[in-house]
Amino acid sequence: LLDAAATLFRERGFAGATTRELASVVGIHSASMYHHVRSKEDLLYVLCTESLTKVAEDAEAAVASENEPLAQLHALIVAHLTTSLFDQDKHATMLTELRSLPTKRRNEVIALRDRYERIVMEVVAAGQADGSLRSDLSARLLTLALLNLLNWTIFWYSPDGELGAAEIARAFASVYLDGVAVG
Amino acid sequence: LLDAAATLFRERGFAGATTRELASVVGIHSASMYHHVRSKEDLLYVLCTESLTKVAEDAEAAVASENEPLAQLHALIVAHLTTSLFDQDKHATMLTELRSLPTKRRNEVIALRDRYERIVMEVVAAGQADGSLRSDLSARLLTLALLNLLNWTIFWYSPDGELGAAEIARAFASVYLDGVAVG
Protein backbone atom coordinates (compact mmCIF):
# COMPACT_ATOMS: atom_id res chain seq x y z
CA LEU A 1 0.00 0.00 0.00
CA LEU A 2 2.79 2.38 0.91
CA ASP A 3 4.69 1.51 -2.25
CA ALA A 4 1.58 2.01 -4.33
CA ALA A 5 1.04 5.37 -2.65
CA ALA A 6 4.61 6.42 -3.42
CA THR A 7 4.19 5.55 -7.08
CA LEU A 8 0.82 7.26 -7.39
CA PHE A 9 1.85 10.39 -5.46
CA ARG A 10 4.84 10.71 -7.71
CA GLU A 11 2.77 10.30 -10.86
CA ARG A 12 -0.15 12.56 -9.98
CA GLY A 13 1.09 14.65 -7.09
CA PHE A 14 -0.27 14.21 -3.58
CA ALA A 15 -3.43 16.24 -4.15
CA GLY A 16 -4.00 14.77 -7.59
CA ALA A 17 -3.84 11.17 -6.42
CA THR A 18 -7.26 9.94 -5.33
CA THR A 19 -7.87 7.35 -2.64
CA ARG A 20 -10.07 5.49 -5.12
CA GLU A 21 -7.28 5.05 -7.63
CA LEU A 22 -4.82 4.17 -4.91
CA ALA A 23 -7.12 1.51 -3.51
CA SER A 24 -7.88 0.16 -6.95
CA VAL A 25 -4.16 -0.30 -7.62
CA VAL A 26 -3.89 -2.64 -4.65
CA GLY A 27 -7.14 -4.36 -5.60
CA ILE A 28 -9.54 -3.12 -2.94
CA HIS A 29 -12.15 -0.38 -2.59
CA SER A 30 -11.25 2.98 -1.15
CA ALA A 31 -13.35 2.36 1.98
CA SER A 32 -11.29 -0.76 2.77
CA MET A 33 -8.12 1.32 2.68
CA TYR A 34 -9.21 3.15 5.80
CA HIS A 35 -8.93 -0.09 7.74
CA HIS A 36 -5.16 0.07 7.17
CA VAL A 37 -4.48 3.76 7.34
CA ARG A 38 -6.10 6.69 9.09
CA SER A 39 -5.86 9.17 6.22
CA LYS A 40 -4.23 9.93 2.92
CA GLU A 41 -1.99 12.40 4.70
CA ASP A 42 -0.69 9.64 6.99
CA LEU A 43 0.57 7.76 3.96
CA LEU A 44 2.58 10.75 2.83
CA TYR A 45 3.98 11.35 6.28
CA VAL A 46 5.09 7.75 6.85
CA LEU A 47 6.55 7.63 3.37
CA CYS A 48 8.62 10.79 3.95
CA THR A 49 10.02 9.70 7.31
CA GLU A 50 10.80 6.18 6.08
CA SER A 51 12.67 7.44 3.05
CA LEU A 52 14.78 9.85 5.08
CA THR A 53 15.46 7.41 7.90
CA LYS A 54 16.64 4.80 5.44
CA VAL A 55 18.95 7.09 3.49
CA ALA A 56 20.42 8.51 6.69
CA GLU A 57 21.12 5.05 8.07
CA ASP A 58 22.79 3.95 4.87
CA ALA A 59 24.83 7.13 4.69
CA GLU A 60 26.04 6.72 8.25
CA ALA A 61 26.99 3.12 7.58
CA ALA A 62 28.89 4.21 4.48
CA VAL A 63 30.80 6.86 6.42
CA ALA A 64 31.60 4.37 9.19
CA SER A 65 32.97 1.91 6.65
CA GLU A 66 35.90 4.16 5.72
CA ASN A 67 38.55 6.05 7.63
CA GLU A 68 39.61 8.91 5.37
CA PRO A 69 37.14 11.73 4.60
CA LEU A 70 37.73 11.40 0.86
CA ALA A 71 36.91 7.70 0.90
CA GLN A 72 33.96 8.37 3.20
CA LEU A 73 32.60 10.92 0.75
CA HIS A 74 32.92 8.49 -2.11
CA ALA A 75 31.12 5.79 -0.13
CA LEU A 76 28.42 8.24 0.86
CA ILE A 77 27.74 9.22 -2.75
CA VAL A 78 27.41 5.60 -3.78
CA ALA A 79 25.21 4.80 -0.78
CA HIS A 80 22.89 7.74 -1.36
CA LEU A 81 22.37 6.97 -5.02
CA THR A 82 21.99 3.24 -4.48
CA THR A 83 19.38 3.69 -1.76
CA SER A 84 17.41 6.53 -3.30
CA LEU A 85 17.33 5.03 -6.78
CA PHE A 86 16.15 1.73 -5.38
CA ASP A 87 13.22 3.38 -3.58
CA GLN A 88 12.90 6.02 -6.25
CA ASP A 89 9.20 6.82 -5.95
CA LYS A 90 9.40 7.18 -2.20
CA HIS A 91 12.36 9.54 -2.34
CA ALA A 92 10.99 11.58 -5.22
CA THR A 93 7.69 11.97 -3.41
CA MET A 94 9.43 12.94 -0.21
CA LEU A 95 11.42 15.61 -2.02
CA THR A 96 8.53 17.24 -3.86
CA GLU A 97 5.33 16.45 -1.92
CA LEU A 98 6.66 17.32 1.50
CA ARG A 99 4.96 20.67 0.97
CA SER A 100 1.55 19.03 1.21
CA LEU A 101 2.00 18.05 4.85
CA PRO A 102 0.50 20.29 7.55
CA THR A 103 3.01 22.53 9.29
CA LYS A 104 3.81 20.35 12.29
CA ARG A 105 4.53 17.21 10.35
CA ARG A 106 6.24 19.12 7.58
CA ASN A 107 8.65 20.57 10.11
CA GLU A 108 9.34 17.13 11.50
CA VAL A 109 10.27 15.84 8.06
CA ILE A 110 12.36 18.93 7.35
CA ALA A 111 14.21 18.30 10.61
CA LEU A 112 14.99 14.74 9.46
CA ARG A 113 16.17 16.08 6.12
CA ASP A 114 18.37 18.70 7.78
CA ARG A 115 19.87 16.04 10.01
CA TYR A 116 20.79 14.00 6.97
CA GLU A 117 22.29 16.99 5.23
CA ARG A 118 24.36 17.69 8.30
CA ILE A 119 25.88 14.21 8.04
CA VAL A 120 26.94 15.04 4.50
CA MET A 121 28.28 18.44 5.46
CA GLU A 122 30.34 17.00 8.30
CA VAL A 123 32.13 14.67 5.93
CA VAL A 124 32.77 17.55 3.54
CA ALA A 125 34.09 19.71 6.37
CA ALA A 126 36.32 16.87 7.56
CA GLY A 127 37.73 16.63 4.04
CA GLN A 128 38.49 20.34 4.07
CA ALA A 129 40.09 20.03 7.50
CA ASP A 130 42.50 17.28 6.45
CA GLY A 131 43.30 19.05 3.19
CA SER A 132 41.78 16.54 0.78
CA LEU A 133 38.99 18.90 -0.29
CA ARG A 134 39.35 22.48 -1.50
CA SER A 135 38.68 25.20 1.04
CA ASP A 136 38.23 28.24 -1.20
CA LEU A 137 34.51 27.45 -1.25
CA SER A 138 32.51 27.04 1.95
CA ALA A 139 31.55 23.59 3.22
CA ARG A 140 27.98 24.72 2.77
CA LEU A 141 28.40 25.47 -0.93
CA LEU A 142 30.28 22.23 -1.54
CA THR A 143 27.54 20.30 0.26
CA LEU A 144 24.76 22.01 -1.68
CA ALA A 145 26.49 21.17 -4.93
CA LEU A 146 26.74 17.54 -3.91
CA LEU A 147 23.12 17.33 -2.83
CA ASN A 148 22.09 18.81 -6.17
CA LEU A 149 24.03 16.13 -7.96
CA LEU A 150 22.44 13.41 -5.85
CA ASN A 151 18.85 14.59 -5.53
CA TRP A 152 17.95 15.50 -9.06
CA THR A 153 19.12 12.11 -10.31
CA ILE A 154 16.04 10.59 -8.67
CA PHE A 155 13.80 12.47 -11.07
CA TRP A 156 15.17 11.24 -14.36
CA TYR A 157 16.69 7.85 -13.55
CA SER A 158 14.92 4.90 -15.10
CA PRO A 159 15.57 1.34 -13.93
CA ASP A 160 14.95 0.26 -17.52
CA GLY A 161 17.35 2.79 -19.03
CA GLU A 162 20.83 2.24 -20.36
CA LEU A 163 22.51 3.80 -17.35
CA GLY A 164 22.66 1.64 -14.25
CA ALA A 165 22.64 3.06 -10.73
CA ALA A 166 26.19 1.82 -10.06
CA GLU A 167 27.51 3.38 -13.24
CA ILE A 168 25.85 6.71 -12.45
CA ALA A 169 27.20 6.64 -8.90
CA ARG A 170 30.75 5.99 -10.05
CA ALA A 171 30.56 8.70 -12.72
CA PHE A 172 29.03 11.37 -10.50
CA ALA A 173 31.44 10.71 -7.66
CA SER A 174 34.26 11.30 -10.12
CA VAL A 175 32.64 14.41 -11.60
CA TYR A 176 32.16 15.85 -8.14
CA LEU A 177 35.62 15.04 -6.87
CA ASP A 178 37.73 15.53 -10.00
CA GLY A 179 35.65 17.89 -12.14
CA VAL A 180 35.06 17.64 -15.87
CA ALA A 181 37.74 20.00 -17.18
CA VAL A 182 41.05 18.57 -18.36
CA GLY A 183 44.13 19.77 -16.54
CA LEU B 1 -1.98 36.01 -13.02
CA LEU B 2 0.62 33.71 -14.53
CA ASP B 3 3.11 34.65 -11.85
CA ALA B 4 0.53 34.05 -9.14
CA ALA B 5 -0.25 30.67 -10.67
CA ALA B 6 3.43 29.73 -10.69
CA THR B 7 3.77 30.60 -7.03
CA LEU B 8 0.60 28.78 -6.01
CA PHE B 9 1.28 25.69 -8.13
CA ARG B 10 4.69 25.46 -6.58
CA GLU B 11 3.33 25.81 -3.06
CA ARG B 12 0.36 23.47 -3.31
CA GLY B 13 1.05 21.42 -6.40
CA PHE B 14 -1.07 21.80 -9.53
CA ALA B 15 -3.97 19.66 -8.31
CA GLY B 16 -3.82 21.14 -4.81
CA ALA B 17 -4.04 24.72 -6.00
CA THR B 18 -7.65 25.86 -6.31
CA THR B 19 -8.90 28.38 -8.81
CA ARG B 20 -10.61 30.18 -5.94
CA GLU B 21 -7.36 30.74 -4.05
CA LEU B 22 -5.54 31.68 -7.22
CA ALA B 23 -8.16 34.27 -8.09
CA SER B 24 -8.19 35.62 -4.57
CA VAL B 25 -4.42 36.19 -4.70
CA VAL B 26 -4.86 38.52 -7.66
CA GLY B 27 -7.87 40.15 -6.02
CA ILE B 28 -10.74 38.84 -8.11
CA HIS B 29 -13.27 36.02 -7.92
CA SER B 30 -12.64 32.68 -9.54
CA ALA B 31 -15.35 33.26 -12.15
CA SER B 32 -13.57 36.42 -13.33
CA MET B 33 -10.44 34.42 -13.92
CA TYR B 34 -12.10 32.58 -16.76
CA HIS B 35 -12.34 35.82 -18.69
CA HIS B 36 -8.52 35.76 -18.94
CA VAL B 37 -7.80 32.08 -19.28
CA ARG B 38 -9.68 29.12 -20.64
CA SER B 39 -8.77 26.65 -17.90
CA LYS B 40 -6.45 25.94 -15.02
CA GLU B 41 -4.57 23.54 -17.23
CA ASP B 42 -3.86 26.33 -19.75
CA LEU B 43 -2.06 28.25 -17.04
CA LEU B 44 0.25 25.32 -16.38
CA TYR B 45 0.89 24.77 -20.06
CA VAL B 46 1.75 28.38 -20.82
CA LEU B 47 3.90 28.57 -17.74
CA CYS B 48 5.91 25.49 -18.76
CA THR B 49 6.51 26.61 -22.33
CA GLU B 50 7.43 30.14 -21.30
CA SER B 51 9.95 28.96 -18.75
CA LEU B 52 11.65 26.61 -21.18
CA THR B 53 11.63 29.07 -24.07
CA LYS B 54 13.23 31.72 -21.92
CA VAL B 55 15.96 29.52 -20.50
CA ALA B 56 16.76 28.13 -23.96
CA GLU B 57 17.03 31.62 -25.44
CA ASP B 58 19.33 32.78 -22.68
CA ALA B 59 21.46 29.66 -22.94
CA GLU B 60 21.85 30.10 -26.68
CA ALA B 61 22.82 33.73 -26.22
CA ALA B 62 25.37 32.70 -23.61
CA VAL B 63 26.90 30.13 -25.91
CA ALA B 64 27.00 32.62 -28.78
CA SER B 65 28.80 35.15 -26.59
CA GLU B 66 31.94 32.99 -26.33
CA ASN B 67 34.19 31.17 -28.77
CA GLU B 68 35.79 28.35 -26.79
CA PRO B 69 33.63 25.46 -25.52
CA LEU B 70 35.00 25.82 -21.99
CA ALA B 71 34.07 29.50 -21.85
CA GLN B 72 30.73 28.72 -23.48
CA LEU B 73 30.00 26.15 -20.80
CA HIS B 74 30.85 28.60 -18.06
CA ALA B 75 28.58 31.24 -19.58
CA LEU B 76 25.81 28.69 -19.99
CA ILE B 77 25.95 27.70 -16.32
CA VAL B 78 25.74 31.31 -15.22
CA ALA B 79 22.91 32.03 -17.67
CA HIS B 80 20.86 29.01 -16.62
CA LEU B 81 21.12 29.78 -12.93
CA THR B 82 20.51 33.49 -13.37
CA THR B 83 17.39 32.95 -15.47
CA SER B 84 15.91 30.04 -13.54
CA LEU B 85 16.52 31.55 -10.12
CA PHE B 86 14.96 34.81 -11.24
CA ASP B 87 11.77 33.06 -12.37
CA GLN B 88 12.12 30.42 -9.71
CA ASP B 89 8.46 29.49 -9.20
CA LYS B 90 7.86 29.14 -12.91
CA HIS B 91 10.86 26.88 -13.42
CA ALA B 92 10.21 24.79 -10.33
CA THR B 93 6.61 24.30 -11.39
CA MET B 94 7.65 23.37 -14.89
CA LEU B 95 10.07 20.77 -13.56
CA THR B 96 7.68 19.05 -11.16
CA GLU B 97 4.13 19.75 -12.37
CA LEU B 98 4.73 18.92 -16.00
CA ARG B 99 3.30 15.51 -15.12
CA SER B 100 -0.15 17.04 -14.62
CA LEU B 101 -0.51 18.02 -18.26
CA PRO B 102 -2.49 15.74 -20.60
CA THR B 103 -0.35 13.57 -22.84
CA LYS B 104 -0.27 15.75 -25.94
CA ARG B 105 0.74 18.93 -24.18
CA ARG B 106 3.07 17.10 -21.85
CA ASN B 107 4.92 15.70 -24.84
CA GLU B 108 5.20 19.16 -26.35
CA VAL B 109 6.81 20.48 -23.18
CA ILE B 110 9.09 17.46 -22.93
CA ALA B 111 10.18 18.14 -26.50
CA LEU B 112 11.08 21.72 -25.53
CA ARG B 113 12.99 20.44 -22.52
CA ASP B 114 14.85 17.90 -24.63
CA ARG B 115 15.75 20.60 -27.13
CA TYR B 116 17.24 22.66 -24.33
CA GLU B 117 19.17 19.73 -22.97
CA ARG B 118 20.56 19.09 -26.44
CA ILE B 119 21.97 22.61 -26.47
CA VAL B 120 23.81 21.83 -23.25
CA MET B 121 25.02 18.47 -24.49
CA GLU B 122 26.36 19.98 -27.71
CA VAL B 123 28.55 22.36 -25.76
CA VAL B 124 29.78 19.50 -23.60
CA ALA B 125 30.53 17.38 -26.66
CA ALA B 126 32.37 20.29 -28.28
CA GLY B 127 34.49 20.58 -25.15
CA GLN B 128 35.34 16.91 -25.35
CA ALA B 129 36.16 17.27 -29.05
CA ASP B 130 38.63 20.09 -28.52
CA GLY B 131 40.19 18.37 -25.52
CA SER B 132 39.15 20.83 -22.83
CA LEU B 133 36.73 18.37 -21.19
CA ARG B 134 37.45 14.81 -20.11
CA SER B 135 36.34 12.06 -22.45
CA ASP B 136 36.48 9.01 -20.19
CA LEU B 137 32.82 9.69 -19.32
CA SER B 138 30.18 10.03 -22.03
CA ALA B 139 28.84 13.44 -23.03
CA ARG B 140 25.49 12.19 -21.82
CA LEU B 141 26.74 11.47 -18.30
CA LEU B 142 28.60 14.78 -18.09
CA THR B 143 25.47 16.61 -19.26
CA LEU B 144 23.22 14.82 -16.78
CA ALA B 145 25.60 15.71 -13.96
CA LEU B 146 25.50 19.35 -15.01
CA LEU B 147 21.72 19.45 -15.28
CA ASN B 148 21.49 17.94 -11.79
CA LEU B 149 23.68 20.68 -10.47
CA LEU B 150 21.58 23.34 -12.17
CA ASN B 151 18.04 22.05 -11.72
CA TRP B 152 17.97 21.12 -8.05
CA THR B 153 19.26 24.55 -7.10
CA ILE B 154 15.85 25.95 -8.03
CA PHE B 155 14.23 24.00 -5.21
CA TRP B 156 16.25 25.30 -2.29
CA TYR B 157 17.43 28.73 -3.40
CA SER B 158 15.95 31.62 -1.49
CA PRO B 159 16.21 35.20 -2.76
CA ASP B 160 16.34 36.27 0.89
CA GLY B 161 19.10 33.84 1.83
CA GLU B 162 22.77 34.50 2.38
CA LEU B 163 23.81 32.99 -0.91
CA GLY B 164 23.23 35.14 -3.98
CA ALA B 165 22.50 33.71 -7.42
CA ALA B 166 25.76 35.06 -8.83
CA GLU B 167 27.79 33.56 -6.01
CA ILE B 168 26.13 30.17 -6.44
CA ALA B 169 26.67 30.28 -10.20
CA ARG B 170 30.35 31.04 -9.83
CA ALA B 171 30.84 28.33 -7.20
CA PHE B 172 28.94 25.61 -9.04
CA ALA B 173 30.68 26.34 -12.33
CA SER B 174 33.97 25.85 -10.55
CA VAL B 175 32.82 22.70 -8.76
CA TYR B 176 31.65 21.23 -12.05
CA LEU B 177 34.74 22.14 -14.02
CA ASP B 178 37.48 21.74 -11.42
CA GLY B 179 35.99 19.30 -8.89
CA VAL B 180 36.21 19.56 -5.14
CA ALA B 181 39.18 17.28 -4.43
CA VAL B 182 42.61 18.84 -3.99
CA GLY B 183 45.30 17.78 -6.46
Next chain:
DNA sequence: GTCTATAAAGAGATAGAC
Protein backbone atom coordinates in the same frame (compact mmCIF):
# COMPACT_ATOMS: atom_id res chain seq x y z
C1' DG C 1 -10.73 -7.22 6.15
C1' DT C 2 -13.72 -6.04 2.48
C1' DC C 3 -17.96 -4.57 0.84
C1' DT C 4 -22.21 -1.10 -0.47
C1' DA C 5 -24.00 3.18 0.40
C1' DT C 6 -23.62 7.73 1.49
C1' DA C 7 -22.53 11.90 4.02
C1' DA C 8 -20.34 16.47 3.72
C1' DA C 9 -17.44 19.39 1.57
C1' DG C 10 -15.04 21.35 -2.17
C1' DA C 11 -13.61 21.24 -6.92
C1' DG C 12 -13.61 23.41 -12.01
C1' DA C 13 -16.31 25.76 -14.86
C1' DT C 14 -20.58 28.36 -16.82
C1' DA C 15 -24.71 31.75 -17.07
C1' DG C 16 -26.12 36.03 -17.13
C1' DA C 17 -26.53 40.63 -14.74
C1' DC C 18 -24.05 44.95 -14.33
Next chain:
DNA sequence: GTCTATCTCTTTATAGAC
Protein backbone atom coordinates in the same frame (compact mmCIF):
# COMPACT_ATOMS: atom_id res chain seq x y z
C1' DG D 1 -13.85 42.86 -16.70
C1' DT D 2 -15.94 41.59 -12.49
C1' DC D 3 -19.71 40.11 -9.98
C1' DT D 4 -23.41 36.59 -7.75
C1' DA D 5 -25.35 32.35 -8.20
C1' DT D 6 -25.15 27.80 -9.36
C1' DC D 7 -24.44 23.42 -12.00
C1' DT D 8 -22.24 19.14 -11.99
C1' DC D 9 -18.88 16.20 -10.60
C1' DT D 10 -15.44 14.41 -7.55
C1' DT D 11 -13.28 14.28 -3.30
C1' DT D 12 -12.04 12.25 1.54
C1' DA D 13 -13.91 9.82 4.89
C1' DT D 14 -17.54 7.30 7.70
C1' DA D 15 -21.46 3.82 8.85
C1' DG D 16 -22.74 -0.49 9.18
C1' DA D 17 -23.62 -5.12 6.92
C1' DC D 18 -21.20 -9.43 6.02
